[in-house]
Amino acid sequence: MKDQDLFIKELIQLFPSLKEEFLDEDYRDSMTFQIGRFKRFIQQAIAKNDLITFDVMVDFLTKNLPLVDKRVQNAIYLSFLGKLDFSKNPDFKKRLGLHLGEAYTNIENYNNSPRNNRGTE
Template identity: 35%
Template sequence: MTKLKNQKIFISELVDTFPQIKSEVFDEDYKKFISLQIGCFRHFTQNAIDAGDLETVKKCFEFVDINFNAVVFRIENSLMISYLGKLEIARDSEVEKLLPVKLKKAKEELAAYYESLSKDETLNKFLADIKTDLSSS
């Protein structure tokens, strides 16, 4: 069985591949939190998407695709939620066509999951009540 990459190895590979984000990823406020570090990477990718830099977008997607099932669960979960779940990709766009099959499927499954949550009236009421309680405190 192949040993899964931990945070130290994954982040090292990330900043070696994308040195442009190194200082932000290693910021003292981010370095202990993988979701924040991956959020930096997502922001970098989103900027490339917004600028139409398809070469950089493709490189980002390839990096995630290679690492998606090669990392410990906490990193994979963060790649799913903090990266794929928050990227804004237009349907049928050139960017969407660059998504590897595995990532496109994961993004669609996450979207379907979020869609199913929005149909759960009990959950929606619970969340609305929490929001109201937080607003009034």
């Protein structure tokens, strides 16, 4: 099983532009901050119609999510996948593949279910 540090190290190898922020002292110890930064990075790829970056991300997550612990998986599903916005480029959602696509749809359905939209927080 991969740990969080190895997962982040491999993510930085794939996307070197994330290195400085991921390893910054304010981000280094927070999976939530790191995954939030990754989400903004991929959101920019969606906005720029950058299929290569998006497809590399899908491939990486498809291969690595089954290998990491539940904490990392939850961070990816909830802080990353569940927060991606495909409204300006809906074709990208189709590129998520089977597993990530199902997970995205499940999160989207959960977030849009009536019991979660009562406005009680």
